[in-house]
Amino acid sequence: xxxxxxxxxxxxxxxxxxxxxxxxxxxxxxxxxxxxxxxxxxxxxxxxxxxxxxxxxxxxxxxxxxxxxxxxxxxxxxxxxxxxxxxxxxxxxxxxxxxxxxxxxxxxxxxxxxxxxxxxxxxxxxxxxxxxxxxxxxxxxxxxxxxxxxxxxxxxxxxxxxxxxxxxxxxxxxxxxxxxxxxxxxxxxxxxxxxxxxxxxxxxxxxxxxxxxxxxxxxxxxxxxxxxxxxxxxxxxxxxxxxxxxxxxxxxxxxxxxxxxxxxxxxxxxxxxxxxxxxxxxxxxxxxxxxxxxxxxxxxxxxxxxxxxxxxxxxxx
Numbered sequence: 001x002x003x004x005x006x007x008x009x010x011x012x013x014x015x016x017x018x019x020x021x022x023x024x025x026x027x028x029x030x031x032x033x034x035x036x037x038x039x040x041x042x043x044x045x046x047x048x049x050x051x052x053x054x055x056x057x058x059x060x061x062x063x064x065x066x067x068x069x070x071x072x073x074x075x076x077x078x079x080x081x082x083x084x085x086x087x088x089x090x091x092x093x094x095x096x097x098x099x100x101x102x103x104x105x106x107x108x109x110x111x112x113x114x115x116x117x118x119x120x121x122x123x124x125x126x127x128x129x130x131x132x133x134x135x136x137x138x139x140x141x142x143x144x145x146x147x148x149x150x151x152x153x154x155x156x157x158x159x160x161x162x163x164x165x166x167x168x169x170x171x172x173x174x175x176x177x178x179x180x181x182x183x184x185x186x187x188x189x190x191x192x193x194x195x196x197x198x199x200x201x202x203x204x205x206x207x208x209x210x211x212x213x214x215x216x217x218x219x220x221x222x223x224x225x226x227x228x229x230x231x232x233x234x235x236x237x238x239x240x241x242x243x244x245x246x247x248x249x250x251x252x253x254x255x256x257x258x259x260x261x262x263x264x265x266x267x268x269x270x271x272x273x274x275x276x277x278x279x280x281x282x283x284x285x286x287x288x289x290x291x292x293x294x295x296x297x298x299x300x301x302x303x304x305x306x307x308x309x310x311x312x313x314x315x316x317x
Contacts, residue, residue, distance in 0.1 A: 030163060030183055030208060030223075032059065033270035034245030034294030035310055037227035041202040042155040042191035044102040044147025048095035053314045057085040061296070061305035082115045085137070091145075104145040110137040112167075116174040133175040139166045153193040161185040161206070171215035181220070182211040198233040200241075207250070218258060221251035221265070229274065239276035243292055245269070247302075266301030270294045270308070286316045 035057065060082045091106040117130035145159040162185070167178030187206035194200065204227050210220035224247070231241035245268075252263025272294035279287050295306040 030179065030185075031206075031225045031247050032057070032245075032294070032308065032310075033225075033247050033268045033296070034227055034243045034272060034292065034308075036206070036225055036245065037189070037202050037204040037229045037243060038290070038312075039200060039202060039229070039231050039239065039276055039288075040155075040191055041189040041204050041229075042147070042157045043149075044104050044145060044155075044157055045093060046096070046098040046102050048093050050317045051091040051093065051314060052317070053087075053089040053091070053312060055085075055087045055089070055310065055312045057083070057087075057310045058307065059083045059085070059305055060307040061302070080117045084113045086111045100149050102147045102149075104147070105141075105143055106145065107139070107141040109139065111135070112137040112177045114175045114177065118174060129174060131173055131175040133168075133170075133173065133177050135168055135177045137167045137177045138179060139164045153195065155191045155193075157189040159187045159189075161187055169215065171213075179210075180213045180215055184209045198235075200231045200233065200239075201229070202231070203228045212255075216255070216257070218255040219253060221249050221253050221263070224248045224250055231274070231276065233276075233278075237278045239274075239278070241274050241276075242271070243274050243294055244271050245294065264301055267299065268296065268302050269298040270296050272308075281315070288312075288314045 062080045087108050087110045089106055089108040091104055093102070093104045096102050111134075113132070113134040115130065115132045117128060140161060140163045142159045142161050145157055147155065147157045149155050163179075163183040165178050165180050165182060167176070169176050169178040169180040171180070185206045185208045187204065189204040190202070192201040204225075206225050208223040208225065210222070212219045225245070226248075227243065227245040229241055229243045231239050233239040247268045249265045249267060252258065252265050253261075254263070258264050272292060274290060274292040276288065276290045278289075281287050290310075290312045292310050294308045294310065296302075296308070
């Protein structure tokens with residue numbers, strides 16, 4: 001019924017990242033606008049098997065020095081953040097038969113390199129500080145991903161994505177490879193296929209709930225994320241489309257530093273193109289590539305970036 005690689009494996013990967021600010025501590029929330037949606041995002045295939053996804057993201061964002069940012073237990077003046085993020089995801093599609101419901105599970109091992117610079121202090125005591133960190137980032141997993149097929153052209157996937165604070169964290173550092181909190185993200189993805197025109201519509205929405213960072217006594221407010229994509233597929237396996245994404249903070253952050261910044265509430269919008277290519281290894285093993293550029297078009301209390309690039313490769317066995 002479904003010959004292409006299911007997009008859910010990539011959705012699990014891209015629902016969380018350590019380096020974009022949406023009004024969260026350090027200006028570093030988990031989501032990146034426009035990265036959470038993929039082709040076939042709502043499809044869990046009925047065929048059991050394994051899906052492996054590799055993703056690479058580069059992000060370079062800046063918050064103006066005229067804005068304060070909560071980081072390292074204090075408020076800095078501005079923030080410049082650069083991150084290279086590599087993720088390896090393994091997804092298991094369970095043997096649940098050809099019915100309307102199909103199920104999968106996944107785990108992602110992320111590696112991050114990050115560089116952050118900001119101005120600390122005030123007046124004559126102010127000075128610029130730059131720090132770097134690299135290593136294994138927080139582990140993320142989805143115990144159960146449930147896919148439902150309304151028809152051969154309409155599909156939805158439901159999941160709970162969990163980030164565990166397994167990376168190394170220093171509460172006094174500007175750059176870290178962990179957020180030092182658990183994050184729970186109930187997510188829904190939808191796919192609409194239009195075979196007659198080769199068109200596809202995908203959408204992924206989620207709400208991120210953070211536990212408190214006890215090292216800094218900072219509590220991130222929940223974030224609502226929504227990414228949508230329109231894609232045109234061609235007979236030669238190439239696809240081209242447009243991605244639109246947003247993150248909206250649903251309340252004020254809390255804690256001593258957040259209270260000084262009036263809750264540090266923020267939002268983000270990003271729009272950019274995506275190119276995909278689908279083929280098969282040895283004529284039978286599905287292989288998919290994707291490349292997208294998703295620059296920021298509007299933001300508040302988060303870095304604005306024109307250099308956000310994401311590349312993925314996915315193979316199904």
